[in-house]
Amino acid sequence: MxxxxxxxxxxxxxxxxxxxxxxxxxxxxxxxxxxxxxxxxxxxxxxxxxxxxxxxxxxxxxxxAESYERDWFRLLTTVQGVGVRMALSILSTLSPDEISTAIMTADKATLTRAPGVGARLAVRILTELSGKVASLSDSIATVVVPEGKDKGSRSQTAQTLSDALLALEGLGFRRVESQPVVAKVIKRLTDEGKGSELDLVIRESLRELAR
Structure with missing residues (x-):
């Protein structure tokens, strides 16, 4: 192989x-x-x-080009009716973050933007992958905190990411727009050594979203 x-x-x-x-x-x-x-x-x-x-x-x-996209390819092809070509079509149309957000928010319309994905297949994707939301958050956290870091750091990052998204959703922001911003903020704060406390992440994310 x-x-x-x-x-x-x-x-x-x-x-x-x-x-x-x-x-x-x-x-x-x-x-x-x-x-x-x-x-x-x-x-x-x-x-x-x-x-x-x-x-x-x-x-x-x-x-x-990156392991995150490959992981999504593997995950999509576990869905009945999604072959390798269909998985590539979905990944050509939607970014991994957009797919993740669509699944977490049961957004069927976003999935049907991919050529060949009709309403019925979109529902099947949501149904079969909805139970894997936690692992999806961990995947995003792995992008923010590289594999070289300890598993506890990635787990904490995933929790902070999830809590920040919920808080921003309560303020009226849709996950599809806030998720990439929050991930970017957490990565920047981590790289700068400022930590990723929830209140700081939310404040910085609001600043980015305001732009």
Missing amino acids: IGQLTGLLIEQNEADRCIIDVNGVGYVVFTSNRTLARLPRPPEVARVLIETIVREDAILLYGF
């Missing part, structure tokens, strides 16, 4: 794939538009995380 590729990006299809040359072997890698946009222009060295899908007639490689 291939978990990562680092090589010369020799071709980039604007639709859904690229070719990466690793020691003379060109690997066709399917990606979302989001990952394609983050790759360098050919011919330059690129690194992508790989999810290998083995079928009877082919071995397919799906590439991601």
Whole structure:
């Protein structure tokens, strides 16, 4: 199984794939538009995380610029009716944070923005993934607090994130707009060594949202 590729990006299809040359072997890698946009222009060295899908007639490689998007790809494909191509379509249309927010708020309309996702499939996604909201918060916290930090820090960050979102929701802010702001604020405060006390996070988030 291939978990990562680092090589010369020799071709980039604007639709859904690229070719990466690793020691003379060109690997066709399917990606979302989001990952394609983050790759360098050919011919330059690129690194992508790989999810290998083995079928009877082919071995397919799906590439991601970050582990957060790959985790969402894996999670989406656990839903009945969501195949690998559909998962890429969703990730090309919605960011991981938007998907997370849609699931936490049961926002069916947001999910149906992705091509091929009708009302029935959107409901199925919400139903099958709604019970995983806690793990989704932990995933966001992992982006804010890297894997190298202790698990307790990520757990505390996830709790602060959740509490701040609830507080802002009570003030009239929708999660879809406040979640990326709160995550950004927590990361900035953590990087600056100021800590991430709830009241400070809320104050800084309100300042950002006011802009």
